[in-house]
Amino acid sequence: MNTMTKLGGVGAFAASALASLPLWAQEAAGPIKAPDAAAMAGMVDKGDTTWMLVSSALVLLMAIPALGLFYGGLVRTKNMLSVLMQVFMIVSIVAVIWVVYGYSVTFTGGGAFIGGFSKMFLAGVSTGTYAATFSNNVYIPEYAFVVFQMTFACITPGLIVGAFAERIKFWPLMLFAVLWVSVVYFPVAHMVWYWAGPDFLSDNVTDAGYLWAMGALDFAGGTVVHINAGIAGLVGCLVIGKRVGFGKENMAPHSLTMTMVGASLLWVGWFGFNAGSNLEANGLTALAFINTFVATAAAALAWVLIEQLRHGRPSLLGAVTGAVAGLVAITPASGFATPMTSIVLGFVAAPACYFFVSYVKSKVRYDDSLDVFGVHCIGGIVGAIATGIVADPSLGGQGWYDYTVFPAVAGTYDMGAQVITQIKAVAITLIWSGGISFILFKGIDMIFGLRPTAEDERQGLDQTSHGESAYNM
Amino acid sequence: MNTMTKLGGVGAFAASALASLPLWAQEAAGPIKAPDAAAMAGMVDKGDTTWMLVSSALVLLMAIPALGLFYGGLVRTKNMLSVLMQVFMIVSIVAVIWVVYGYSVTFTGGGAFIGGFSKMFLAGVSTGTYAATFSNNVYIPEYAFVVFQMTFACITPGLIVGAFAERIKFWPLMLFAVLWVSVVYFPVAHMVWYWAGPDFLSDNVTDAGYLWAMGALDFAGGTVVHINAGIAGLVGCLVIGKRVGFGKENMAPHSLTMTMVGASLLWVGWFGFNAGSNLEANGLTALAFINTFVATAAAALAWVLIEQLRHGRPSLLGAVTGAVAGLVAITPASGFATPMTSIVLGFVAAPACYFFVSYVKSKVRYDDSLDVFGVHCIGGIVGAIATGIVADPSLGGQGWYDYTVFPAVAGTYDMGAQVITQIKAVAITLIWSGGISFILFKGIDMIFGLRPTAEDERQGLDQTSHGESAYNM
Amino acid sequence: MNTMTKLGGVGAFAASALASLPLWAQEAAGPIKAPDAAAMAGMVDKGDTTWMLVSSALVLLMAIPALGLFYGGLVRTKNMLSVLMQVFMIVSIVAVIWVVYGYSVTFTGGGAFIGGFSKMFLAGVSTGTYAATFSNNVYIPEYAFVVFQMTFACITPGLIVGAFAERIKFWPLMLFAVLWVSVVYFPVAHMVWYWAGPDFLSDNVTDAGYLWAMGALDFAGGTVVHINAGIAGLVGCLVIGKRVGFGKENMAPHSLTMTMVGASLLWVGWFGFNAGSNLEANGLTALAFINTFVATAAAALAWVLIEQLRHGRPSLLGAVTGAVAGLVAITPASGFATPMTSIVLGFVAAPACYFFVSYVKSKVRYDDSLDVFGVHCIGGIVGAIATGIVADPSLGGQGWYDYTVFPAVAGTYDMGAQVITQIKAVAITLIWSGGISFILFKGIDMIFGLRPTAEDERQGLDQTSHGESAYNM
Amino acid sequence: MKMIIAAIKPYKLDEVREALTTIGVRGMMVTEIKGFGTQSGHTEIYRGAEYAVNFVPKMRLEIVVADSMVDTVVDAITTTARTGKIGDGKIFVMDVEKALRVRTGELDDDAL
Amino acid sequence: MKMIIAAIKPYKLDEVREALTTIGVRGMMVTEIKGFGTQSGHTEIYRGAEYAVNFVPKMRLEIVVADSMVDTVVDAITTTARTGKIGDGKIFVMDVEKALRVRTGELDDDAL
Amino acid sequence: MKMIIAAIKPYKLDEVREALTTIGVRGMMVTEIKGFGTQSGHTEIYRGAEYAVNFVPKMRLEIVVADSMVDTVVDAITTTARTGKIGDGKIFVMDVEKALRVRTGELDDDAL
């Protein structure tokens, strides 16, 4: 889904050329450069199309109900619906925006930092247009690509709301989400994921997003999704301030059952997120799938072991939090690592996140209600940087491929340089998202106010913001 | 899945001919007419087979747990299990019936209103028989088609139970479900969805269901599923009467959390329902998928905005109800509209349903417990009629295709005429289902009684009908 | 996935040869014997790859959240998290083990009872290696096979915990799970499912697991998964003893809502388990899918009818228990039966399990908390033996195929002999798993103790073992 | 002052509350309880295991009023809560020595 | 008449109920409460945040009986609810001035 | 001995509990109740159907203490539970004739 998946692409190409190319192409001297739509139509495999549609459904599943339940179970009963509502409506609003201008500004050329308006309202997209994958001469229906990318845009701002759950007004938050995707998510996604495609780049080597061109590796969104949302969450909870009664009153999760269901469905859905990011269904897709599975398992285990050592008892909340930390950390690396290096990554990510969630937070005493920063930002950073290591072919990693030549060839891997590049990409994302998010939160707070009255907060947002109760038993 | 998907079919054909046809067919002068089973075997793409199986699983997910939870969360604790039980057992019983005679009477030729008994007990269906799609020379394993259609038969009667939830006896309801699918669902599905297939119709142009032949467009079941069930629900709640304490006692939903989970899973599963209805995985499938996504999002947003205007507060129940209204409305149009016209359709469907749910119902004072009529019937009608508009190629729609010639060609689109046809199809469905359902409800009520005693109703159906409690906390 | 699926394999071959084989193979004289990796690369269909990845996700869904909720809803509130935790962590730990040595000892040759260590840490597995299916010359990426099989290893020990729920210490249980998969699951899976593959066996007819070679038919794991886990559960609950207050105190399920959600998701996920076991997406896969659907429906109906006769009221718990019994029973037969014989199987399995769950258990008075033995072991036995009957081609069954010749041919079916073979396989599994499980439970109990103090058990494992509460409402 | 404790059928709560408000009662405490009495419970069966549920859900009302109002209140509850079926409930009257309104510190009758 | 209020361990409820029925008690009100006393609660840790749960779940019984029965009832509860461990609970006896059965209007002892 | 019954705002429970412990109260019974009083409830709208929720969640405390301690306890509750806003709650004092500790059989003041 970005430069590191160039490798993915060509790994795929190497692995499944015979299968993925139409016969005439095989009989011919190899792949065709810059095919036209008619030719592309012959380069579509229905197995890929099916995989991308399934993956899109899985990513929606991650947002609703999974993320809603994972977060909602952790708040107090009186705020359950407010969290579910925030996630549900962010998905709905962003989906509409995506069709109107999001897809266009993210996935058309024009600049290194943002695309153009040529595909607003999906102009020019039809059942007869196709999107490139990471393999030469392998295409998928453009609508499948549009909807897959849409699900990413829908869930990312939803991740942020956990940081200031239980104390935010609904409409100002929606406004924030609209502005945030427009000036933070779309540009960052463009920088990391936009490029001309493997059959076209060689003729126009500059036609790519800024970070993509820089060579940053992010298979499924460590920077674009998790660091991006994680830092925005931290900024938000600092601007908004602590919950009434924070540190004094008991704020225990109202239903860890719902949190476990959410975490489990996140795990299941994440396969669409990570393995789907390969844009086709081949051996590399299977690798991304198994890496996602085992890194998560390892991180859950690691978190539980830490709790056993520190408190003498492992908790379910610890297990699922570890699992999510693992999912976040493997996201950028899922298409580059091996199952074994993925396990190591999971074992490393868990303690890092644990340290911020259970130690740093209580020391610094900021009220990141549901640990968006501690899990998503920290886990994302660990994963993004580690990607530079695990991707090294000398560790069995998939390395990277050079699409500036046609057909793409493997590039020579320099771990040190790659790690530097990864760190740069992380820094740029932190600054871009952190800075702009601060401006947005401050601005909205000054103009409309972000926070409900203390009375309303005490009574709970379900009744005061939405006029309902989650349970009437 | 019916005539309007002829367009789908050929849209697909146009779009993915090279991919979807075996090479020899391409090298030859084009598709083959009336292929035999051996030839069909070469016209199966495993990507399509996978997509149909995934879609079938997704539609089952819609029924259980999704529909059960969406409905169950809205009733009072004491009736939770009764609703879950009704949906679960309707699915189970109808699945058995489908294999015994449902598939045969629905999907074999014989008449314009009902099929024959030649495939009872799935006689003649094997791993070596195939079902046609909407593309010439594209086939799927017949078992995949049987099970996909089975899931539609299983969920449709389940939709009805919401209209008289909290006040119906279990076995009489099961009897109703058995009779209803037999004399209402199977015939209507046959009328709308049965036809000889693209490679055979040209030789036998009359071999199709009544409404199919009439040219009604219903991509995934606006008439067959939603109007059909919605009107039956209204009739049922009128025959059965209001709940004890209706209008006096507080009947607030016992768990909006469960309702949100149900709605979210309905959304996810609905992709199998709508995009699966294309019977193969191509660009048109992706179009149906994204249309389903954005129409739902738009309707959720619209409903929430209306609540904000009317009550000054948006509710989660409003958001998910709007989403379901959008899903219902886009169902018949999903393979015909563009993403933009789908958004418009969502914005139109929401207020229409809102008007019936929050205004008409309270004025007329019928007790449609869970708004089966207000959401499914009204949303279905809006969608079915709007399909005649959004399908117009002049609006970017997919138009319709003429399968009476081989290979199929695009038909000339007359919006006015098409809208009339759509209205006819709606009217026929309303009369057929409404009338027969009334007879069934009345008859069962007279013979066995539909309603439990007031005492049992007060205590709750979970304890009195099933001898259990949903929660023992 | 084992010898009976030889038939599956060849059924598939017969059914979809044209589709599943690359054209050059068709144009040539037929399938190629012992292809090398490069050739295999051309024998991969992305539709199959997609199906296997989807199936893997579905099986994970079965474990978390489905199994966790199905079990968790049945325990008392105070033990909810302990059950969720046990299932979640068993999945996590076993996933790691699978990569380290599980896959290697299960799916490499070496012996009839256990494989070798050549693929430890997945050595030699890459995006360019492939796993055989049951069709000649049809391959899938090996990583897809590794992860699909991994999900089976992850869920099986999770099934066991239901037998002694509410009264076991966490870490000793984890230790048991690790040892049990190592000395019970991996060997049994190797015995039943390991073989050289259809393109290689003919040159090395002895390269297969013991029970596979014996000709036992187990399409998706009746012996390996359900009998294996079911008997281990019985042994466990006998070694550990009854719950404090068993038979005296009210131990009603704390949330049948969660149990219904779990059962429904089990049903949905089971399609990946059973139909996925065909390892490719063809007509036979669709058959396994529909068989799974209708056997489950029939068993749910049967159970409900029995309750109606015995208690005058059908219960939701009965419906879902029947459904699971049907799912278990059809598992070994799913790729062999017809939909009609599957319905019969469901109708037979339900009463058998009912008898053990509601009658035998209370007579013998062992405390199998969640009926792991009564449902999984008994249902598994019924299914395994019945497989010998329903697989008979004279009943429309798929028979078995002989892979010792190349390409594979249909073997002549002897129902009597096959049933004997099935019984043998059942007996061997019961003895192997029952015996070793006993040793493991006893050993761990003596060394670490399996059971918490009566005080802790009274207060509930959530607070005493994990320091949390499932609900704070 | 007296405290009137009443156990009534849950669905009668709103009616009773209204009746009491109309006769001038300005406050009460309501608790969901399990009632045990002549009215029998029910049995539940889970996978063949039978459990007798001996308790019936009831609403317990506590109303503190000036002595003068006791009879009016008792009558109001009796008439509205009565269905004539077993399980209608009970009313008990107990003495209260002191009452205080936390917000203002007002005492006794003024506190009610 | 007297009202006997007892706080006992939840799992003792059924035993106590049976004991009381055998000695002729025909009704009671049961409430799930959080008890605070010598018996200490427990601590829960969520992502490192520790919460001390100071309350222990108890069952609160209210039984109104004729004066003559008070001692028998108190004894019955004491003997069945006692485990000897901290947290067994307390029994309080208070005076009831009036009792009424809603269904029939019967008064005092007849109402019980 | 006296039983002090107080209805307070839920979030004040921990504060009050601490205040009472410091003045030597060694036990209490706490019940989650629905309070009805001057403080108005709220309305909820589900698909256009409006429901007035007339009750406000409160915590009900029951504390039995020796007569000598009554005033201290009442004061402690009043000062900690008071916010000055409507709905702070009420305190009622009633007489207790007998108290008993199930575990030991200790009576009256010793039982507390």
Ligand SMILES: Nc1ncnc2c1ncn2[C@@H]1O[C@H](COP(=O)(O)OP(=O)(O)O)[C@@H](O)[C@H]1O
């Ligand atoms: N002796 C008692 N002490 C306290 N509460 C009682 C007593 N007897 C009955 N109750 C309460 O009154 C409710 C109704 O009593 P019950 O005997 O079932 O019906 P009825 O009042 O019509 O005779 C019971 O559920 C219980 O809550």
Ligand SMILES: Nc1ncnc2c1ncn2[C@@H]1O[C@H](COP(=O)(O)OP(=O)(O)O)[C@@H](O)[C@H]1O
């Ligand atoms: N002073 C009191 N007033 C009211 N209830 C009390 C009082 N003291 C104890 N209780 C109740 O009795 C229960 C048991 O008391 P506790 O001191 O924990 O054990 P024990 O009774 O064995 O000394 C407490 O949980 C509480 O519900």
Ligand SMILES: Nc1ncnc2c1ncn2[C@@H]1O[C@H](COP(=O)(O)OP(=O)(O)O)[C@@H](O)[C@H]1O
């Ligand atoms: N007459 C009464 N009898 C019993 N409880 C009462 C009475 N009046 C008020 N309460 C309790 O006190 C709570 C607070 O009373 P309210 O009138 O709302 O506010 P305030 O005490 O500030 O006037 C109520 O919610 C109710 O639980």
